[in-house]
Amino acid sequence: LIEVRDATVADAPQIARLLDQLGYPSTPREVTERLDYWSADPHGRVLLAIEPPDDVVGCLSLHAIPYLEKTGRWARIESLVVSERVRRSGVGTVLVRAAEAAARQWGCLAVEVTSNRDRLDAHSFYQRLGYIDRCQDSGRFLKDLP
Ligand SMILES: CC(C)(COP(=O)(O)OP(=O)(O)OC[C@H]1O[C@@H](n2cnc3c(N)ncnc32)[C@H](O)[C@@H]1OP(=O)(O)O)[C@@H](O)C(=O)NCCC(=O)NCCS
Numbered sequence: 001l002i003e004v005r006d007a008t009v010a011d012a013p014q015i016a017r018l019l020d021q022l023g024y025p026s027t028p029r030e031v032t033e034r035l036d037y038w039s040a041d042p043h044g045r046v047l048l049a050i051e052p053p054d055d056v057v058g059c060l061s062l063h064a065i066p067y068l069e070k071t072g073r074w075a076r077i078e079s080l081v082v083s084e085r086v087r088r089s090g091v092g093t094v095l096v097r098a099a100e101a102a103a104r105q106w107g108c109l110a111v112e113v114t115s116n117r118d119r120l121d122a123h124s125f126y127q128r129l130g131y132i133d134r135c136q137d138s139g140r141f142l143k144d145l146p
Pocket residue numbers: 021022079080081082083086087088089090091092093094113114115116119120121122124125126128
């Protein structure tokens with residue numbers, strides 16, 4: 001049975017291993033520093049899927065952004081990865097459902113996730129969970145800041 005809880009600095013080594021699998025090699029020390037600013041943010045959560053007794057098998061980071069043009073906020077899944085060992089066993093679904101519950105608590109009206117066009121598996125996953133590909137509606141403009 002999978003449980004979901006918020007990450008603590010003690011989880012940094014296990015989170016780092018998952019970020020490697022996502023394609024973002026990170027050291028436990030770097031993850032510790034990042035968790036510092038995540039935990040200081042009242043509209044940010046880093047959720048972990050735990051296989052008892054305390055094995056971290058999935059990680060999802062979520063952030064909420066306020067709207068000005070309407071009342072409420074919207075949430076963004078910033079990262080999501082499930083351990084290769086347990087994929088296709090419902091862990092990702094549990095994490096996304098927990099993220100949606102957290103977003104509702106923040107008064108969010110919608111949840112967004114962006115995902116590289118190469119990640120076809122992830123796209124099937126999000127669509128299965130009710131997420132609609134809205135890329136045709138708007139462009140995505142990004143500028144790296146040196
Ligand atoms: C995408 C990811 C998070 C899904 O997590 P998961 O725990 O394996 O997903 P679930 O077991 O909850 O899958 C739920 C449903 O999504 C769909 N799905 C999940 N993985 C799929 C795949 N590889 N191919 C096709 N459909 C898939 C299926 O419909 C699945 O239901 P089913 O197993 O009953 O057919 C996981 O595969 C992963 O970590 N991938 C690598 C990292 C990544 O791409 N992250 C997203 C970046 S934006």
